[in-house]
Amino acid sequence: MSLSMNTYNRAATLLLGFFLMSCAGLMGPNVKPGIALFEEGKYAASLSHYETIIADGKANGKVYRLAYESAFKAGKRVTAGKYYKAAIKAGFDADSLNSLATNLWYDRAISTMGGNNWAEGKKAAVQIAELADGSNKDKFCSHILAGKKKFDRGAHKGLWDAISDYSKAANYDVNSGLPYFLMGQARYKNNRTDYDAALEDYYESIRIEPKGAFSAQAKIDIKKIEAVKKKMNAFWGK
Numbered sequence: 001m002s003l004s005m006n007t008y009n010r011a012a013t014l015l016l017g018f019f020l021m022s023c024a025g026l027m028g029p030n031v032k033p034g035i036a037l038f039e040e041g042k043y044a045a046s047l048s049h050y051e052t053i054i055a056d057g058k059a060n061g062k063v064y065r066l067a068y069e070s071a072f073k074a075g076k077r078v079t080a081g082k083y084y085k086a087a088i089k090a091g092f093d094a095d096s097l098n099s100l101a102t103n104l105w106y107d108r109a110i111s112t113m114g115g116n117n118w119a120e121g122k123k124a125a126v127q128i129a130e131l132a133d134g135s136n137k138d139k140f141c142s143h144i145l146a147g148k149k150k151f152d153r154g155a156h157k158g159l160w161d162a163i164s165d166y167s168k169a170a171n172y173d174v175n176s177g178l179p180y181f182l183m184g185q186a187r188y189k190n191n192r193t194d195y196d197a198a199l200e201d202y203y204e205s206i207r208i209e210p211k212g213a214f215s216a217q218a219k220i221d222i223k224k225i226e227a228v229k230k231k232m233n234a235f236w237g238k
Helices: 005-027 032-039 043-055 061-073 077-089 094-114 118-131 136-153 156-172 178-190 195-208 215-235
Strands: none
Touching: 032 043, 032 061, 043 061, 061 077, 061 094, 077 094, 094 118, 094 136, 094 178, 118 136, 136 156, 136 178, 156 178, 178 195, 178 215, 195 215
16 A cells, blocks of 8 residues: 555655764764864863763764863863873774874973973973883973073083084974074073074074064074174174
């Protein structure tokens, strides 16, 4: 016996509803708003979106991974650590998450060191060593911190050794201007009449990374050194 058109339509609508519900389940929770907020730099708002999903009991490994990154960038690193563990537990790829964490901590290490916040830079370096011991990022941070320690002591030989450490660090990250900024500082501290060598490093740091965390200070130092150089050249008639 054939079905009436109304019965057929009701059955088709019901099947379509089941199909759409099934697709929604396969696609998982909607993370697009959180991703959009993250890309706009609204990390706290992005995290809030993911935490709503988590609170509703709909989170999967991807949601926890995204929540981890948003929390980290929002400065909530204790919360980030919680979601890092949750992502692993939920089955998110451990190697991929480790790589993400290493990159996040490395970015923080460079920004804090470049901003003269060495206490936080050291903390970030410790995390990198735990996540990626012996990697280029780990070696970069190790050489930078070794050089900084010698720079702070201020001895003549120590300053040359600091420059050597910074130079080695530069080999592990050609995209970072931080080693050259620090070399410029060390050269000028070691010999305040060797303007050109210090300025060369300062200018190189800005060329490599014009928007680096150190760039504002580099420009201040350059202006100061060039003023002293001009004054002394005028005094000596050069």
